Amino acid sequence: MRVFSIQHDRHGLTEVERISADVDGVAARMCSLPDVTGAVVLSTCNRVEVLLDTTGHAANTDLRAALDAQFAEPPAWDLYLGEAALGHLFRVASGLDSMVVGEREIAGQLKRALADAQAAGHTSLPLTIAVDEALRTSRRIANETALEGAGRSVVGVGLSLMGVEDWTRATATIVGTGSYAGAVVAALRHKGVAHIRVHSASGRGSTFADSHDLEHVATLDDALAGTDIVVTCRGLGSPVITPAHVAGPMRLLDLSLQRDVDPAVARVPGTVVVDLASIQASIQPCYAEDTRRAEALVQAGVADVMTRLRSRIVDPAVVGLRDTVMGMVADEVARLPQRQLSHDDAALALRRLATRLLHIPSSRARVAAEQGRTEEYLTAMAELYGIGAPETVDPDGLEDAHCPVTNLQVADLDTPDAQEAM
Secondary structure, rough: OOOEEEEEHHHHHHHHHHHOOOOOHHHHHHHHOOOEEEEEEOOOEEEEEEEEEEEOOOOHHHHHHHOOOOOOOOOOEEEEEHHHHHHHHHHOOOOOOOOOOOOOOOOOOOOHHHHHHHHOOOOOHHHHHEEEEEHHHHHHHHHHOOHHHHHHHHHHHHHHOOOOOHHHHHHEEOOOOOHHHHHHHHHHHOOOOOEEEOOOOOOOOHHHHHHHOOOOOOOHHHHOOOOEEEEEOOOOOOOEEHHHHOOOOEEEOOOOOOEOOOOOHHOOOEEEEOOOOOOHHHHHHHHHHHHHHHHHHHHHHHHHHHHHHHHHOOOHHHHHHHHHHHHHHHHHHHHHHOOOOHHHHHHHHHHHHHHHHHHHHHHHHHHHHOOOOOOHHHHHHHHOOOOOOOOOOOOOHHHOOOOOOOOOOOOHHHHHHHHHOO
16 A cells, blocks of 8 residues: 655645646546556645555655656655555544544545545455554544544634624634635635635636625725724745734634744734644643543554555455365265165265375475475464464364354354355
8 A cells, every 4th residue: 555645734735726726537547557456536725635556566766756647747745655654544534644633624625535545446355454444443533532622613713712702793714715715705604704715816806706605805904994804815835914014902713834924923912823833732742641532543454455465465365265175075076876875886986086185295295395484384374274383283173163265164064045055
């Protein structure tokens, strides 16, 4: 498993937004490569994750080149491999890598991403297992810790820190139409804000205002005049609101990793500034123990899914062994006389079957001895049959064990259902 990742905290929201705009078709492109057996693409306002199930022959440089061909400017992907990729997936699904730790929306987004991949025929069984187990761990964290309480949206937490007593009488201005803008509108309306304006220097403000039934303001000075609450979500790399823009008491929520509000604004009397750092700082101390518990659950979940995925490596060999043995049994059944069987008939058939089953292992034993691989052969015999194993094989334990293919016990073989399953 490999994960190519663009994340809010390492690459910035502007880069996440750029990659998200051109992510359609990535899964199909990657699945067209001979060494890619499955792809799931998770694209949110905070991150883009390309999850790949690949063969051992896949080269990272080839995969990266195929991904980069989708974009006008190649992204600076972070790459996670193997167990590290699983760990990253589990942390993302559990909201531990979100701007607000424990955020739950990401789990639903990941579930939809998997469903889309399955509908398009782009996923694989190992990828499905990995994502399903990550989502299961996410639910455990939600049930066994208090992080879900912290996992409200970044917008919701930020607004709650602004100290507004009566939202219904407030005028709010949104500056920018970036990733959070739509969520800001929804959160403000949920709190009862009726008068919401929007300004964007990108020229998209008018279209955004029309689609969300807002007032559009062409200039920043006009947008800030007479407003009580300002929410910025531009993130273009330099502050757009300075102390010169603040004439009176104002509350500002800066949702950009690259500040939209000059830090000096916070020193203007009567001004309240809430940014991502203050949002995270307000949450993390309260949930430190829950975060440690969540990290432990993630580690346990990763270990479980690693064990499950490793066990599937031998599935083809187990199925092949079963088919071979059942083929031999069918041959011997066909050779039985077409009359009521005697004890001697049954004994002869069983001895003939046993001889066929033992022929290849016995021949390989001689070859291994001739080639000086006796110890290797004996180790294999101990693994397969318990012959030569240091510990004594418990016959009762073997009787109670289940076959990994049919899930049957030895005692089940006498039942009609079991015979049909064979």
